[in-house]
Amino acid sequence: MIMPAMKKTSKMKSSAKKIPKIVFLDRDGVINEFPGHGKYVTKVKEFEFIDGSLDAIRKLTQEGYHIFVVSNQAGVGKGLFSKRKLDLITRKMIESVKRKGGRIKRAYYCIHRSNAGCECRKPRIGNIVKAFDLLKHPVKLARHAYFVGDTEGDIQAGKRAGCKTIFVLSGMESRRYLRYWKVKPDHVVKNLLEAADIILNGNGRPAQ
DSSP: OHHHHHHHHHHHHHHHHTSOOEEEEOSBTTTBOOOOTTOOOOSGGGOOBOTTHHHHHHHHHHTTOEEEEEEEOHHHHTTSSOHHHHHHHHHHHHHHHHHTTOOOOEEEEEOSOTTSOOSSSTTSOHHHHHHHHHHTOOGGGGGGOEEEESSHHHHHHHHHHTOEEEEETTSSOOGGGGGGOSSOOSEEESSHHHHHHHHHHOOOOBOO
């Protein structure tokens, strides 16, 4: 009578271990300094990390989280900078994160104009789906993941996928915009370092 119960518990533990630990991060205004409304980071020298973002990624990495960057970079589609320049900026970001003890598993970008109708541009979730495909996990497990962003589009993308969402005030939009949003974030914090604290410890102030 006892053995079946023990086997069931073992299976439950095994199942729990299969749940992936995933964090999706927008880039500009979350990881690096926001370049300004209507502007883009077009050169490597323009990419500057926000204070604490490297520490945040390191902490998440050390706790076993798969970290994906999901970012709209329509400046490429507009001809403001090349895909090669974007790749060089991404390399700087990934290598800098690695030197500080963190790891970005993959950076997914939408390089199309906003009117292209593509599935990869947030708030659509095409790039989030790619991340789950890479890990060979169903998208339904997004309910265990977090999406951290600085715009309404980020929060909409996270919610559409089923993620828990965190809005950071270090980027494009401020708290006063929240009242106009149709979709509200689960948490509002100062920056990525505070977002990491929520993810790791379950702390944080619910959005109001």
